[in-house]
Amino acid sequence: MGATKTDHFTDEQNAIATVAKALGHPARVAIIEYLTKVNACICGDIVNELPLAQPTVSQHLKELKNAKLIKGNIEGNAICYCIEEKTVETIHKYFTGILAKLADEKNNCC
Amino acid sequence: MGATKTDHFTDEQNAIATVAKALGHPARVAIIEYLTKVNACICGDIVNELPLAQPTVSQHLKELKNAKLIKGNIEGNAICYCIEEKTVETIHKYFTGILAKLADEKNNCC
DNA sequence: TTATTTCATTGCAATATTACGATAAACTTT
């Protein structure tokens, strides 16, 4: 066992889980916040910002890229990362929807 | 290694990561959606809704509870779960903030 | 060409997660 049973869930459920999972580590949250702050997508001084070794950061960046939360552009021998706004919007809207449904009928038993 | 270095990150970063991580599995996304749909917090027929064994569902519920995304109320010999709206609001606002900062100055290099 | 810089990949050890059968705990019903 140990493998997630993705086939039994809807595509949307898997998609949300993928994005959420990518944000399920403080280092990756920190990367997103840093990229949001510097705005212009600065490359690998993310490594200097984080208390982690370069290969570890590279791995985290890869996961954020796989989840489409960031994208990277080659720029000389450096690589320029920035946030994929669309994906952030997707997950934001997802929570908006959940909250709207919850507000609809107050759930009042707990 | 294999242990996340939580001490090196801010409390907020760890908090967001904790909630995101809890949603980082399609079964747990499905549970949240189910609880949102039925609204009145029905108990353990969550097990019937999911393609997973009862102990597995119980474990997922525990993680959602630890992340404060749901709470449970004992009701006779059954347990009644429902969503902790406040936590959903917290993560929703977090993304609202990220998007606001991104909109502020367009990041235009990727 | 030979460094140097920048980032990715490989390989590995430590730890965490996922899933479930078996069992326990707690309440209800008979």
Add this chain to the structure above:
DNA sequence: AAAGTTTATCGTAATATTGCAATGAAATAA
């Protein structure tokens, strides 16, 4: 009390994640 219902916990196997040293790949600078 005995049997049933409902949920949690334990134990364990399979797999995934985290972290880093070492190494590679690719562009730049000397």
